Amino acid sequence: MAVTLKDIAKKVGVHPSTVSRVLSGKYDNFNVSEETRKLIFETVKKFNYAPNEMARNLRLQKTQTIGLIIPDILNPFYAGMARSLGIECEKKDYSFIICNTDEIQEKEINFIQMLKRRRVEGLVITPVQESKDHFKELIEENFPFVLASRYFDDFETNAVVTDDYNDVFKAVEYLIKLGHNRIGLIRGRKASSAIQDREKGYKGALAKYNMQIDQDLIVGNGCTIEGGYKATKEILNLPERPTALLVSANVIVVGALEAIFEAGLSVPDDVSVVGFTNMKSTPYLSYPLTSISQPIGQLGKRAFDLLFQHIQSPDEQKYKKIILPSKFSVGKSTQKALGS
Amino acid sequence: MAVTLKDIAKKVGVHPSTVSRVLSGKYDNFNVSEETRKLIFETVKKFNYAPNEMARNLRLQKTQTIGLIIPDILNPFYAGMARSLGIECEKKDYSFIICNTDEIQEKEINFIQMLKRRRVEGLVITPVQESKDHFKELIEENFPFVLASRYFDDFETNAVVTDDYNDVFKAVEYLIKLGHNRIGLIRGRKASSAIQDREKGYKGALAKYNMQIDQDLIVGNGCTIEGGYKATKEILNLPERPTALLVSANVIVVGALEAIFEAGLSVPDDVSVVGFTNMKSTPYLSYPLTSISQPIGQLGKRAFDLLFQHIQSPDEQKYKKIILPSKFSVGKSTQKALGS
DNA sequence: ACCTTTTCCTAAATCGGTTTCTTGACAGCA
DNA sequence: TGCTGTCAAGAAACCGATTTAGGAAAAGGT
Numbered sequence: 202m203a204v205t206l207k208d209i210a211k212k213v214g215v216h217p218s219t220v221s222r223v224l225s226g227k228y229d230n231f232n233v234s235e236e237t238r239k240l241i242f243e244t245v246k247k248f249n250y251a252p253n254e255m256a257r258n259l260r261l262q263k264t265q266t267i268g269l270i271i272p273d274i275l276n277p278f279y280a281g282m283a284r285s286l287g288i289e290c291e292k293k294d295y296s297f298i299i300c301n302t303d304e305i306q307e308k309e310i311n312f313i314q315m316l317k318r319r320r321v322e323g324l325v326i327t328p329v330q331e332s333k334d335h336f337k338e339l340i341e342e343n344f345p346f347v348l349a350s351r352y353f354d355d356f357e358t359n360a361v362v363t364d365d366y367n368d369v370f371k372a373v374e375y376l377i378k379l380g381h382n383r384i385g386l387i388r389g390r391k392a393s394s395a396i397q398d399r400e401k402g403y404k405g406a407l408a409k410y411n412m413q414i415d416q417d418l419i420v421g422n423g424c425t426i427e428g429g430y431k432a433t434k435e436i437l438n439l440p441e442r443p444t445a446l447l448v449s450a451n452v453i454v455v456g457a458l459e460a461i462f463e464a465g466l467s468v469p470d471d472v473s474v475v476g477f478t479n480m481k482s483t484p485y486l487s488y489p490l491t492s493i494s495q496p497i498g499q500l501g502k503r504a505f506d507l508l509f510q511h512i513q514s515p516d517e518q519k520y521k522k523i524i525l526p527s528k529f530s531v532g533k534s535t536q537k538a539l540g541s
Numbered sequence: 542m543a544v545t546l547k548d549i550a551k552k553v554g555v556h557p558s559t560v561s562r563v564l565s566g567k568y569d570n571f572n573v574s575e576e577t578r579k580l581i582f583e584t585v586k587k588f589n590y591a592p593n594e595m596a597r598n599l600r601l602q603k604t605q606t607i608g609l610i611i612p613d614i615l616n617p618f619y620a621g622m623a624r625s626l627g628i629e630c631e632k633k634d635y636s637f638i639i640c641n642t643d644e645i646q647e648k649e650i651n652f653i654q655m656l657k658r659r660r661v662e663g664l665v666i667t668p669v670q671e672s673k674d675h676f677k678e679l680i681e682e683n684f685p686f687v688l689a690s691r692y693f694d695d696f697e698t699n700a701v702v703t704d705d706y707n708d709v710f711k712a713v714e715y716l717i718k719l720g721h722n723r724i725g726l727i728r729g730r731k732a733s734s735a736i737q738d739r740e741k742g743y744k745g746a747l748a749k750y751n752m753q754i755d756q757d758l759i760v761g762n763g764c765t766i767e768g769g770y771k772a773t774k775e776i777l778n779l780p781e782r783p784t785a786l787l788v789s790a791n792v793i794v795v796g797a798l799e800a801i802f803e804a805g806l807s808v809p810d811d812v813s814v815v816g817f818t819n820m821k822s823t824p825y826l827s828y829p830l831t832s833i834s835q836p837i838g839q840l841g842k843r844a845f846d847l848l849f850q851h852i853q854s855p856d857e858q859k860y861k862k863i864i865l866p867s868k869f870s871v872g873k874s875t876q877k878a879l880g881s
Numbered sequence: 882a883c884c885t886t887t888t889c890c891t892a893a894a895t896c897g898g899t900t901t902c903t904t905g906a907c908a909g910c911a
Numbered sequence: 912t913g914c915t916g917t918c919a920a921g922a923a924a925c926c927g928a929t930t931t932a933g934g935a936a937a938a939g940g941t
Contacts, residue, residue, distance in 0.1 A: 205928080207928090216891045216892075217929095233889065237889080252658060254658045254659045255927075256929090257927080259599050259926090259927080261928085262896070274623055283614055298637065299623070299637070300636075320593060462827055482795055482824030483824055484823055486824070486827070487827070545896095545898080547898090557899095558920080561898065561899055561900085597898055
């Protein structure tokens with residue numbers, strides 16, 4: 202099969218350890234004659250030798266690999282995270298293995314097991330958050346991992362999240378100042394801490410302006426187009442329709458808009474809409490959506506940085522939670538409420 | 542650190558090989574007493590032992606890992622491929638490592654080297670197609686790989702592609718039958734075989750109806766929103782504007798629509814548009830785009846199947862090129878040409 | 882001429898498993 | 912008693928690298 206270090210040693214007529222020392226470069230100009238070194242390099246090139254990383258890794262007790270566990274790579278949010286994580290990985294000669302949970306808790310647990318067997322050096326995880334004991338185990342073992350975009354509030358971990366509470370608070374405040382007093386919240390997956398924080402931000406903003414919280418205006422659970430469609434349809438059928446909607450997760454805005462247009466309503470004339478997205482354009486709209494733009498690239502980058510730090514110095518580990526602010530960008534999907 | 546097989550053996554008081562034999566299950570009810578087996582299983586559970594796959598893989602000469610080299614995971618087309626590849630991998634206990642080339646030839650070559658050092662068992666690649674000698678080398682070595690969505694026409698490889706020529710041929714034919722006689726082609730990356738085939742399909746359809754091929758109507762090179770915008774702007778500024786556009790790659794349709802609306806034109810009244818997409822909705826449009834829907838999931842699945850087959854029986858390898866038809870779905874972005 | 886120091890390289894252990902070969906104990910049988 | 916056969920488990924080689932310790936030969940010093 203593939204050429205091994207032994208093969209090279211035999212060809213050159215030296216001991217494998219000599220070849221290894223020369224190739225590692227650690228003993229450059231030292232302990233090995235110029236002549237031998239040259240011959241080894243030539244032979245390596247000639248036979249196109251490439252070290253077996255499996256063997257190397259076993260010996261060196263490392264894999265240069267991390268695991269990325271996310272709900273779904275088809276969601277541009279996670280694809281973006283994966284992309285920037287990939288860029289950081291490349292810089293440090295790491296590779297990463299992607300696993301999609303589809304928000305199924307069991308899958309997450311199995312993936313973690315699998316990746317540990319493969320001896321990945323760390324994990325970046327957007328947790329399903331239906332159970333959490335397995336993370337406590339990871340902490341006990343001091344296994345490096347970073348939560349991305351979600352976190353647990355009852356124990357410390359490394360985490361990189363967006364400032365969901367304040368991001369939504371500001372967006373809702375903006376809607377209130379436009380005169381909206383019936384603002385609907387189309388929620389994402391309730392189990393997600395991010396979604397919960399967004400709901401809190403929504404309620405916090407209403408509270409600040411002494412507005413009543415109407416549970417009928419808080420609908421939806423799940424992060425699919427279909428889910429967004431149904432939830433929006435529901436909220437639009439209320440006797441007293443909301444005049445503005447905050448759609449608290451990226452892809453569901455598509456379903457929301459679909460429902461709005463199907464109901465014969467127009468944006469922003471009948472309903473103002475604020476979404477979560479980092480795209481310039483949105484389906485159904487020929488103008489920019491007013492939206493909370495999350496720093497997706499930063500999420501991936503910072504998660505890697507944190508993870509790498511833990512991997513490099515496992516002993517002096519102190520858990521950090523990094524909170525990144527989003528950018529609120531006003532588009533044309535929001536306007537003053539009628540009569541204000 | 543982690544518990545090893547040796548540790549388990551020591552705890553139980555048997556030789557490591559015994560533990561291995563019990564855990565492998567290959568010698569079930571044979572050669573090992575019920576008592577010992579039970580004790581071993583208990584100890585494994587107690588210490589939460591999980592085999593070191595690095596060591597296993599080294600011994601067994603396999604990694605259960607494949608590499609996926611694509612232009613960009615942010616492009617939903619490749620994300621879709623990655624997703625379905627992931628599903629197939631999971632079924633067979635494989636993992637995969639994603640590498641994004643950004644269509645840079647050098648990166649592709651480096652990634653292949655890196656993945657080979659890591660001893661991945663095979664590769665699924667959407668090649669940059671600016672050079673191809675490295676693929677010939679892979680073939681010489683009988684290294685398992687499958688090209689996805691693009692292929693080389695001057696040598697045989699495993700490949701899974703869409704039926705680009707015919708897909709576009711039919712779409713253009715459809716436009717012709719609607720009475721359009723100035724049909725523009727917004728191209729993707731020219732180096733891509735898929736894009737070339739689409740251009741051929743476009744020309745083939747025009748030829749069939751004895752329509753002249755106007756090079757001014759064939760514009761663009763690259764697969765970015767920005768590129769689509771510029772190319773479309775260019776084509777719309779022609780003295781005699783096209784009445785229909787075929788946008789031959791998925792994401793550039795966004796740039797194309799942007800340019801169209803910026804020019805104050807409307808779809809489909811002023812310009813009919815056919816795109817490549819598998820999404821229900823399209824930015825800028827509140828109605829469905831007429832489009833060529835590629836079987837993205839199938840692409841990933843079939844690529845894995847082909848690759849797996851090669852990995853399983855490397856000797857009886859016969860290269861296969863699988864061509865998958867797309868679905869042409871008529872939306873509301875196309876209509877009869879004026880005056881026809 | 883003898884001892885020390887360099888120079889250059891080999892030997893062998895190691896990482897953590899798998900697998901083939903071997904062995905020891907005991908039962909069955911003549 | 913002695914031979915064969917079976918059952919349970921141990922010993923050791925192996926996968927392909929790295930690394931520590933050691934050792935032979937040449938060079939240098941007095």
